[in-house]
Amino acid sequence: MGHHRSHSTESQPERLCLFRLSAIGDCCNIVPIVRTLQTHRPETRLTWVMGQTEASLLGDLDGVEIITHEKNNGTGTLRRQLGSRRFDVLMLMQVALRAGLASRAVRAPVRLGFDRSRSRDGHGLFINRRIPPLTPGHVTDGFFGFCEAMGVRDRTLRWDIPIPKAAHDAVDRLVCPHDTAAPPLLVLSPCSSDRFRNFRNWPAERYACVARHAAVHHGLQVVLTGGNSEIERAYGHSIERELGKYSNVPVPNLNLIGQTDLKTLFALIQRATAVIAPDSGPVHMAVAAGTPAIGLYATSNPNRTGPVLGRNWVVNAYPEAVRRFLRRDVDAIRWGRRVRDPGAMELITPSMVTERLDQLMATPVGERLSR
DSSP states (O other): OOOOEEOOOOSOOSEEEEEOOOOHHHHHHHHHHHHHHHHHOTTSEEEEEEOHHHHHHHTTOTTEEEEEOOTTSOHHHHHHHHTTOOOSEEEEOOOSHHHHHHHTTSOOSEEEEOOGGGOOTTGGGGOSEEOOOOOSOOHHHHHHHHHHHTTOOOOOOOOOOOOOHHHHHHHHHHTOOTTSOOOOEEEEOOOOOOOTTOOOOOOHHHHHHHHHHHHHHHOOEEEEOOOSOHHHHHHHHHHHHHHHTOTTSOOOEEEOTTOOOHHHHHHHHHHSSEEEEESSHHHHHHHHTTOOEEEEESSSOHHHHSOSSOGGGOEEOHHHHIIIIIOSOGGGSOTTOOOOOTTGGGGSOHHHHHHHHHHHHTSOGGGTTOO
16 A cells, blocks of 8 residues: 555545544544534445444444444454445544554555654555645644545534433432532543553642632532542542541532443533543543533643643643753644653642633633633
8 A cells, every 4th residue: 555645535435434443532532523524425324443442432423333343352353343344435543553453454445544744653554545734733633634635624513422311310329410409510530541651640639729729719519530440549539638638628529430431421521510630531521521621731732632622721831841841842842742751740730720710610601612
């Protein structure tokens, strides 16, 4: 597949396969690409190959056939799932080598991938067309490049992720019924996924400080969320312990770490006033749920990986982290470069976060997620 062209496949393919296995945040950001294709290419039948975890949130999107593939499974498993079917176009929307290797199971004459500047991990070996080159921008701009290669330039920023009644019922049970005069919720999702030299987590005592401010000044009930890993459970206990030190003013908080599946978490986020989290899936789940996210960014550039809407609420210490730890200015480094230093997140102070929360609470609800 050595010959690559930037290709506009303006005709309407009958069968199109989107290929993006992970992660939760990126998959949430691909839902508007699905909605855009459904709006402007309504005759095209869409199939999306994604990971099992991601499918637990997005597996029931209307109008899309979902096929799940676990990263540890070989290509043969996926080949058996796909059977004899063929597609007109494959959109390989993930550059990781494992995604490229797995995508070989998808039979399609047009294999559309990223432009050269976004390619790595042998991505070019698995494609024969490229999306148009893009100036540095948000990850989602790259995803929309796949629509542009299909001749679709309008963007439909719509998610409509289905939430089953069971998920709403679970939130009623865990927090309180939707129709009661309960205090508004602030979701704190303190941990990003555990990856090598990730350094995106913020100190527990600072989360506690913000939680106390949210309760005292805004009457918010703080709900801690996260997965069931040891580090996440330990983080939750640390925040609770820190909150316990404010015995003069009890902070209403609820620790649901390890207690929600992704649909329930999504329903909870949809009900919340705001989400506070580092660069992680819940930031993007929040936007998909119509809830503003106060993202805490120091090791990654929010203009590349921040929330698609309401980016004005992000606390952005990335330029300072680049100066401090890379000794450069942001415009002098490669776009998207991460700051891999455990001290970077400490550049974000509690007052920077509470200031954003105060501004958000003073903004009319209907204006909180403007671009």
